[in-house]
Amino acid sequence: MSKQTVGHDKTQLASYTNLTHTLTSFIGRKKELAEVHQLLTQTRMLTLTGVGGCGKTRLARQVASELASAHSFDDGVWLVELAALNDPTLVPQAVAQTLKYEKLSISL
Numbered sequence: 744m745s746k747q748t749v750g751h752d753k754t755q756l757a758s759y760t761n762l763t764h765t766l767t768s769f770i771g772r773k774k775e776l777a778e779v780h781q782l783l784t785q786t787r788m789l790t791l792t793g794v795g796g797c798g799k800t801r802l803a804r805q806v807a808s809e810l811a812s813a814h815s816f817d818d819g820v821w822l823v824e825l826a827a828l829n830d831p832t833l834v835p836q837a838v839a840q841t842l843k844y845e846k847l848s849i850s851l
């Protein structure tokens with residue numbers, strides 16, 4: 744069972760990340776972890792692909808947690824849940840809500 748935290752202090756955490764603790768330990772994937780960390784130094788957008796259940800989301804969340812723990816980005820590390828959206832025009836709003844820019848007007 745992992746007790747890993749994704750930041751230093753709970754009050755700082757809420758304004759730095761919305762990542763929550765996972766209930767199970769992250770296993771293996773050392774090569775993939777290193778590769779994703781490396782690729783994120785070169786690109787602003789990285790897509791993980793693979794068959795359902797192969798661990799894409801878990802790997803992404805693990806990397807995100809590590810980046811949050813290391814305070815790698817000044818503005819934090821945020822998970823935007825898009826799976827429930829069925830209208831692509833709602834994506835900017837979902838991002839804005841997660842980043843707490845509710846009043847921001849974004850048009851596609």
Ligand SMILES: Nc1ncnc2c1ncn2[C@@H]1O[C@H](COP(=O)(O)OP(=O)(O)O)[C@@H](O)[C@H]1O
Nearest residue numbers: 768769770772794795796797798799800801802
């Ligand atoms: N490296 C890992 N360590 C521990 N559990 C894992 C790991 N990779 C995947 N899992 C678990 O396997 C299941 C499927 O992984 P998930 O990341 O949701 O797959 P995908 O996003 O590719 O469909 C989830 O319950 C996830 O927590």
Ligand SMILES: [Mg+2]
Nearest residue numbers: 796799800801
């Ligand atoms: Mg997934």
